Amino acid sequence: MRHAIGAAAALILSLAPAFADEGKWLPDQTGALAPALKAAGLEIDPAALGDLKAAPLSAIVSLGGCSAAFLSPQGLIATNHHCVYGSIQYNSTPKRNLLATGFLATSLKDELPAAPGTRAYVIEELTDVTPAMNEGVTDALSGFDRDERLEKNRKQLIARCEQQANRRCDVRAYYGGARYYLQQQLEIKDVRLVYAPARGIGNFGGEVDNWQWPRHTGDFAFYRAYVAPDGSSRSFDANNVPYRSKSHLRIAREGLKEGDFVMLAGFPGSTDRLRTAAEAEFYYTSYYPRQQKLLSEYSDAIARATAVDAAAAIKYANALRGADNIKKKLLGQLAGADAARLIERKREAEAEFRAWINADKARRAAYGRAVSSLDAVVAEANAALAAAQTTGLLSRAQLLAAARNAYRWAQEREKPDAEREPGYQDRDRLQTIERLTAIEKRFDPRVDRIVFEQALAEYRKLPAADRDAAFEGKLAEIGMDRLYTETKLGDTKTRLAWLDRPAADFEASDDPFIQLAVAMSPGDLALEKKTKDRNGRMQKARSAYMQAMLDRAAAEGKAIAPDANGSLRFTYGKVTGRTRDGDSWAPFTTIAGVLDKDTGKEPFDAPAPLLARARAGEFGRHVAPALGTLPVNYLTTVDITNGNSGSATLNARGEFVGLAFDGTLDGVIADWLYEPRTNRTIHVDSRYMLWVMEKVDGAGRLLKEMGAD
């Protein structure tokens, strides 16, 4: 019974590394996990798991927002269907709807450029740089100066790292800034779409089955990384050749069965397990409920606006899918927080931790101040977040967002590169160009205006202090009609040209979106300054508070996994179903379920060849012995979140056995509070992938390349 677990017990469980279904571990923490890993069934040397230079970690790829892995020596990358969705959409037209039909390149030369901005990042280094980051950071600094100093140190570390050609580096905060790691990745800029099954496989079940079990989705697809013939990274070029990675994952000959050990590494985006109780309360009683409402209104508006316009529908398919996904996740989080009594338990655990600090004079002296400072700055941050939730909606006007971005580039370009704000340095230019270009495939002025007007209606409900009179005045002067009829930013060439023009040109422009952007700039900059000051104070308080937690854990011989922040993490668990009172989930679904759910109508419209092969029982070597048929999806206890999508799942021998692609709706509360009882990850089974490739889509070329033919 959940409620029987007292606060202290819950806190200790959440900190104990032995309880290892929980934890998105840093590679350098895996050493400490070795006994637990062996006990859980790992058959290879645990020491290898922390080594970025060797398999399996050297085969792990980030797609920036999704995870992936090399499955062949020729740069073949496996990831989720929903992770390449944007690239399928980018290559689709109303007449050639690759979303519906799927896509298979029959040779290298048929592989299609991925959507602009698509990158594959290969991890090379992940190094603790805490001392370098803290250089010159003293308690005497104001919040603003502290933030600036940290930013300066960060930029220096990144600049030094990126002196190496084709490298992308970042420095992220862990434990609220108690630690910093430099992550170095090889940046591959030519990524191509190789193979994606039909939507009726890759997104079988669609929104209806999203976050649900039992699940029957073939959520997999393949990219390929290309580089110049000399091995250096460069953008798309006909002469580019497949990238040869340090290692690639081998396809398991034997698939998984119930109880088997599994592990994966990937790039989980963000979790909030180490947040304070006041933050949990703010998010669950205010921010999330409102976000849910705003997203519903947004996706309803898009759905209505694109209902009878096939071209616009394709342009906004990705936005709609994204909104629906977040909406459903929010629903699960809110219900999950109630079910888990999140706020109450956070408060109890926090009280217990703070009592531990107060129980000792030295600890009180060391951390007491951090507690009160953190609470004060959290209150400030919550208020600012509530306002930003509304002002952020204005970015739904894509040309306004482009104009603001271009104008800020013009302003920042007046400084030396090293002094510019992150996001406006030379290293950011190519991605900016690609983002500004991609608008042409995702923008429709009629739909854009509808969602912008919706955003403005919300904006106007803000108190005057949170609004920008200069923006409102300028908008009233221009009027919505002129905004959309007179702007030239809808033209990609024109839009891109602004990226190179000086600030004065913007200030003199008569393009209405540019004028709006110029009017908003002083307000934007003032707010940014305020935010930085708060961030500096937040970093100071939170890093000290977290240091207290780390000290306590160390004294007790325990480890704490840091919250996810988009950097490489390792997690492991086992294949297992789930039982609730009156209901029991099997660990595997099978092809019988696909046939059973199929209605011939989206989203349950498996392609005819799949249905025919399945009905004929042509499963060959892909049958799971314990099931006697073809497995489709399976459940495990590995601890993932958004960003882990596409993570290659490995068995006890480090071999590829599938791809993680989803969680279940009542498990998403795990981002805030891990519940071993309910937290399950859903994977597509490698046997289903291979069967679809072999029997349905005829992807023999790729099977051979992976050594799985």
Place this chain on the structure above:
Amino acid sequence: MRHAIGAAAALILSLAPAFADEGKWLPDQTGALAPALKAAGLEIDPAALGDLKAAPLSAIVSLGGCSAAFLSPQGLIATNHHCVYGSIQYNSTPKRNLLATGFLATSLKDELPAAPGTRAYVIEELTDVTPAMNEGVTDALSGFDRDERLEKNRKQLIARCEQQANRRCDVRAYYGGARYYLQQQLEIKDVRLVYAPARGIGNFGGEVDNWQWPRHTGDFAFYRAYVAPDGSSRSFDANNVPYRSKSHLRIAREGLKEGDFVMLAGFPGSTDRLRTAAEAEFYYTSYYPRQQKLLSEYSDAIARATAVDAAAAIKYANALRGADNIKKKLLGQLAGADAARLIERKREAEAEFRAWINADKARRAAYGRAVSSLDAVVAEANAALAAAQTTGLLSRAQLLAAARNAYRWAQEREKPDAEREPGYQDRDRLQTIERLTAIEKRFDPRVDRIVFEQALAEYRKLPAADRDAAFEGKLAEIGMDRLYTETKLGDTKTRLAWLDRPAADFEASDDPFIQLAVAMSPGDLALEKKTKDRNGRMQKARSAYMQAMLDRAAAEGKAIAPDANGSLRFTYGKVTGRTRDGDSWAPFTTIAGVLDKDTGKEPFDAPAPLLARARAGEFGRHVAPALGTLPVNYLTTVDITNGNSGSATLNARGEFVGLAFDGTLDGVIADWLYEPRTNRTIHVDSRYMLWVMEKVDGAGRLLKEMGAD
């Protein structure tokens, strides 16, 4: 695999009485089921099951919309919590919210009058009156005259039956009018609320769990039937005494276990399994999707309008709950129709049946004409239904509906009682008064105007031919403001007084809703005449078409259960879970699931005493031996629909083992097409009822009365 079942096989299955999980049988059909009942596990004499004068059927009660049963010799009636919801609401105020707290009368004199209009009907007769109904009905009659003649015959049969005091009689059509049965019921007019557990038991899980499994809802409550001291039925009177029924159900000493035989009798409202393919197509591609949309808009509007008005929220709680329930059911039906390929299978089965008719000259001669006539009149009816779907929304204006109803009464009263339209005869007067009275607890002018305006917006989208110019002209002349500020119909006394005034008073009235009603009357009457003509032709074609089906079944030694029509039906099945690929439902849920789901927040807010007793494991004699704990809900294969709610479930010995209260969302397609694989009924276990009564609510008085202490 579902798709492997051919059309012919599917049709035969759906007709075969041996496949008896399907079938809402007439009592006089149970004789033919005797071998199947014995084989299924029935331990008592099957012959007894068809006898209306003896237990168990003589203990079965209709509440008009819900089913129920006597559980004591003193008129104690068990039914679902959601069936007495209106009465709990009626007795609640913002200060004394019985919905939240529950209600238990500590003695007879504390029992509260149920909501106006509440009746308990005790079944006495169910007799085939087909020949009497067809007297004077010849092929030469026009549709209108046929309908009038049938109506005249029906009214005569009813009038004759109701010459007996306190009897309510009706004559319903079976098999589209190929058969008619007269149903005679004792009408008990003084019904009182005896006991309802708190909402956190009776509606635990609320809308979230509605139509779902696993389920943990204590959906039970008790009424009591009262009569005059001389045993005659009369309305509430302080001197009334508990009714002594012919029989009552005995509480089973041993509860159910997996695989056990169960049966129930009740009053299923309406099913459509014998409809044509064209009707299925109309409902599933047009009518239901639109109804879903209209209901969503309606309940959204009410939710918004009552969000900050507790008194209005209580008034509209029932309407909201009803809309939500239907919405969810529609969702399940639409998805279920896709999953079952309803339209395709209806077409296949229909083609096979029509081929059977055409394969034989005599059959072609006998039924050929009925086929084409039925198709033609179905097309006509579908078009009329589509328009009525919109015009019917105008009744959301409660005072307008009251005014139209009262004016029609005035018009009908000018005729002798026997010639009036059904619903406007003296026998209907008391219910009309109660309905007009109940408005005072369910009407708020602000909310009413909002939903009326929403209805008008829809109405104005209709083509002119489907609208009523006189209504629109009068409404424009009056204006919405005057409508609500000047009407006196909001006052109950005034509203009721109109029921006795002559038509001329209406025509001279300056009450704006009365004026509207008068303006609408000619259009209403013209439409009614058209509808009657179509109904007459429909009855002629459909009864002939159904006779062909009955003839075929008889020739093959089979029976066909008629579609549900609100009359008494019998169904049986067994306690069993359900398995889908990757998921498996246990047949029982237990108290552990209540503790597990409880969040302390609505709808998962079990009362503190329940939680305390449950945590302490105080289950005593109510433990199910096979489960080792207290069961809460269970699943069976019995074939029910709306109207069966509250049906007492009986074991193989005819003893009370619980109450049916819901189905599952993917099984609601059963109203159109029964799927033995998916169709499950959810019951509250009698052991849970008794435990709550004994350990949580202290209802010892009732337990003793039922002989269950």
